[in-house]
Amino acid sequence: MNMEENNKDYLVIEAGKSEKNYFRDIWRYRELFYFLSWRDILVRYKQTVIGVAWSIIRPILTMVVFTIIFGKIANLPSENAPYAVLVFVALLPWQFFANALQESSNSLISNANMISKIYFPRIIMPVSSMIVALVDFFISFVLLAIIMIFYKFAPSWKIVFMPLFLFLAILVSAGAGLLISALNVRYRDFRYIVPFIIQFGLYVSPVGFSSDTIPGKWRLIYSINPMVGVIDGFRWSIIGKGVEFYMPGFIISIVLTIILFVVAIIYFRKTEKTFADRI
Amino acid sequence: MNTVIRVENLGKKYLISHQRSERYVALRDVITEGTKKIVKRMVRPGSALSQTKEEFWALRNVDFEIKEGDRVGIIGRNGAGKTTILKLLSRITEPSEGRIVIKGRIASLLEVGTGFHPELTGRENIFLNGAILGMSKSEIKRKFDEIVDFAEVEKFLDTPVKRYSSGMYVRLAFAVASHLEPEILIVDEVLAVGDAKFQKKSLDKMEDVSREGRTVLFVSHNMPAIESLCSRGILLDEGNVILDTDVNTVVRSYLEKAMTDYKKIDLERRVDRHGSGKIRVIGFRVLNDDNNEVKFLQSGKNYCFEIRYKNNAKKILKNVEVSFDIYDEKNSRVLLFRTNFTNDNLDLDSSDGKICCKVNNLPLANGIYHFSVFIVYEELEVLDYITEIAYITVDGGDFFGTGSLGLPSHCKVLHKAEWYAE
Ligand SMILES: Nc1ncnc2c1ncn2[C@@H]1O[C@H](COP(=O)(O)OP(=O)(O)OP(=O)(O)O)[C@@H](O)[C@H]1O
Ligand SMILES: [Mg+2]
Numbered sequence: 001m002n003m004e005e006n007n008k009d010y011l012v013i014e015a016g017k018s019e020k021n022y023f024r025d026i027w028r029y030r031e032l033f034y035f036l037s038w039r040d041i042l043v044r045y046k047q048t049v050i051g052v053a054w055s056i057i058r059p060i061l062t063m064v065v066f067t068i069i070f071g072k073i074a075n076l077p078s079e080n081a082p083y084a085v086l087v088f089v090a091l092l093p094w095q096f097f098a099n100a101l102q103e104s105s106n107s108l109i110s111n112a113n114m115i116s117k118i119y120f121p122r123i124i125m126p127v128s129s130m131i132v133a134l135v136d137f138f139i140s141f142v143l144l145a146i147i148m149i150f151y152k153f154a155p156s157w158k159i160v161f162m163p164l165f166l167f168l169a170i171l172v173s174a175g176a177g178l179l180i181s182a183l184n185v186r187y188r189d190f191r192y193i194v195p196f197i198i199q200f201g202l203y204v205s206p207v208g209f210s211s212d213t214i215p216g217k218w219r220l221i222y223s224i225n226p227m228v229g230v231i232d233g234f235r236w237s238i239i240g241k242g243v244e245f246y247m248p249g250f251i252i253s254i255v256l257t258i259i260l261f262v263v264a265i266i267y268f269r270k271t272e273k274t275f276a277d278r279i
Numbered sequence: 280m281n282t283v284i285r286v287e288n289l290g291k292k293y294l295i296s297h298q299r300s301e302r303y304v305a306l307r308d309v310i311t312e313g314t315k316k317i318v319k320r321m322v323r324p325g326s327a328l329s330q331t332k333e334e335f336w337a338l339r340n341v342d343f344e345i346k347e348g349d350r351v352g353i354i355g356r357n358g359a360g361k362t363t364i365l366k367l368l369s370r371i372t373e374p375s376e377g378r379i380v381i382k383g384r385i386a387s388l389l390e391v392g393t394g395f396h397p398e399l400t401g402r403e404n405i406f407l408n409g410a411i412l413g414m415s416k417s418e419i420k421r422k423f424d425e426i427v428d429f430a431e432v433e434k435f436l437d438t439p440v441k442r443y444s445s446g447m448y449v450r451l452a453f454a455v456a457s458h459l460e461p462e463i464l465i466v467d468e469v470l471a472v473g474d475a476k477f478q479k480k481s482l483d484k485m486e487d488v489s490r491e492g493r494t495v496l497f498v499s500h501n502m503p504a505i506e507s508l509c510s511r512g513i514l515l516d517e518g519n520v521i522l523d524t525d526v527n528t529v530v531r532s533y534l535e536k537a538m539t540d541y542k543k544i545d546l547e548r549r550v551d552r553h554g555s556g557k558i559r560v561i562g563f564r565v566l567n568d569d570n571n572e573v574k575f576l577q578s579g580k581n582y583c584f585e586i587r588y589k590n591n592a593k594k595i596l597k598n599v600e601v602s603f604d605i606y607d608e609k610n611s612r613v614l615l616f617r618t619n620f621t622n623d624n625l626d627l628d629s630s631d632g633k634i635c636c637k638v639n640n641l642p643l644a645n646g647i648y649h650f651s652v653f654i655v656y657e658e659l660e661v662l663d664y665i666t667e668i669a670y671i672t673v674d675g676g677d678f679f680g681t682g683s684l685g686l687p688s689h690c691k692v693l694h695k696a697e698w699y700a701e
Pocket of ligand 1 (some may be wrong): 276277278293294295337355356357358359360361362363364
């Protein structure tokens with residue numbers, strides 16, 4: 001009996017050929033995506049009360065320290081906003097990036113058992129693990145609102161553009177997360193790179209200070225770090241007046257983010273079929 | 280009948296590295312290895328690079344077709360490639376050559392409880408695990424009560440599964456899995472878990488599934504289960520299909536092959552053993568009452584299980600404990616004879632010699648059994664421990680002395696009982 005192989009009902013698995021229906025498959029597995037995110041969120045907020053408290057305390061502590069060091073001791077300019085607000089607005093996307101990167105880059109390894117025992121489009125794993133970071137982001141956003149009320153500081157109307165910059169932050173995190181999670185399966189010591197990126201990145205990104213403190217001639221090179229564009233965007237949209245938008249740098253950030261993301265997807269798709277064999 | 284799975288010239292190649300046992304590499308090593316190679320090339324251009332990776336075909340030239348409603352048992356020794364086939368069919372890993380065409384929704388169960396999270400409650404894990412196995416939320420909701428019922432965990436639904444006993448854990452995991460309703464069900468060695476009662480229940484559930492006319496591919500080392508669940512068998516050996524026909528023929532052929540294979544291996548040269556090696560088991564025979572070697576056993580007769588050994592210590596070893604264990608096809612230990620049970624520890628001669636474990640009135644029922652030997656010196660030094668030293672069939676015999684040869688094969692151990700009615 002011959003099987004109608006061009007028919008949609010038939011699944012053809014062939015050596016070396018990647019699937020035609022990759023994106024349809026991702027759609028089909030969307031419920032698994034929800035459930036995995038749901039699991040991560042549940043576990044995160046269930047394990048300890050401290051876990052929840054931690055997601056509030058950490059950004060606030062960082063804000064306090066940065067405000068004292070950069071605002072009070074170094075006396076850097078604060079763009080018309082209270083220094084604490086300046087820092088916290090930048091901490092929102094930064095914390096999101098740091099958490100998302102941490103969760104997603106380890107997601108494949110820490111779910112090794114699932115990878116080697118069931119099929120699903122592997123990309124679901126690192127992406128769904130970023131959702132927890134997104135939830136943390138919204139908690140921090142509420143915190144920001146409280147801080148702004150405390151300082152009696154009203155956000156700019158440009159805040160409507162904030163989701164755009166959040167989207168950019170998601171792209172940066174997803175790009176880095178996908179790339180590192182895939183590399184992690186192959187070269188286990190990549191996991192040591194992530195804490196380094198996060199530690200180091202916090203100091204080289206304009207979290208504790210405004211990008212305007214960077215001398216003009218260095219500004220363009222400084223924007224090679226895609227998080228610079230994201231953070232500047234957050235400040236511009238939330239603080240508003242007095243914050244100038246440095247377009248060339250922003251364009252560089254966007255272009256590099258897209259390149260990172262595309263490279264990550266390509267590498268991920270190229271290696272994902274061998275994850276189960278190596279993990 | 281429609282073909283639902285067609286496998287053509289399927290092959291799967293793994294790279295095995297000889298340096299380390301892990302499957303992954305560390306970037307650090309890639310860098311150092313790479314530098315070494317470059318240095319080598321500079322020092323001695325054209326010299327062969329040290330090969331650390333080797334290709335290994337876990338599966339090769341496999342062809343078969345599965346029709347709708349087929350119940351196929353896949354059997355073979357450890358490492359024969361059974362799990363690999365299932366992984367290829369369920370798309371967990373990609374073939375290295377050949378192709379597979381599948382029609383219909385496949386659910387594969389390579390393990391029960393994949394993705395269970397210890398911190399989550401039973402209820403939460405049912406949903407999570409269901410989704411992982413490919414059920415939709417509404418489907419899980421619909422079957423929720425049935426699953427809970429089957430698993431017998433009502434009272435613990437809101438307890439984190441990390442507080443479950445291992446039995447409860449397995450029951451819940453299997454309950455979720457067994458409520459899958461795919462067109463094609465693929466199951467790997469998952470019934471071996473849980474207690475006997477639950478295994479029975481799981482097997483019954485599997486039988487229900489196969490009776491519903493679903494297509495089932497079932498991997499197991501449990502031959503009776505394979506025979507009762509499947510109608511067709513595929514025998515794999517070293518990555519090749521060597522037999523594909525009705526299940527009884529395949530099972531018989533597998534068991535015979537296992538026996539002859541093990542007979543071929545010279546005990547003296549086997550390396551899969553433990554112990555200091557001062558004593559080495561080098562031969563094994565079974566002798567009957569007339570001191571003749573026998574090839575199969577009968578229930579109720581007297582046998583001497585003779586273990587030949589070499590004494591590498593070259594001195595007399597006193598107070599040596601010997602254990603001779605008998606296992607059934609499922610690898611369960613059914614009988615265990617040990618010298619210290621009866622204060623019979625042996626003194627072994629400084630030269631080579633034989634140990635006889637004399638068993639009178641052999642209480643084994645029909646079936647295939649294998650043996651292991653464990654020799655310990657002064658209660659702490661393992662001298663030699665070797666498993667599967669031989670396979671042998673018990674067939675017939677008059678254990679109860681009634682003249683009737685109709686002995687059961689669905690139990691393992693026979694014993695006389697006295698019966699009363701009052
Ligand atoms: N990821 C891997 N990398 C390298 N070798 C592998 C990998 N997975 C399996 N193998 C090898 O492939 C062979 C077939 O393995 P497979 O798991 O299919 O055996 P099996 O028939 O299921 O055995 P068992 O009865 O023990 O479950 C084995 O020799 C195994 O060591
Ligand atoms: Mg297996």
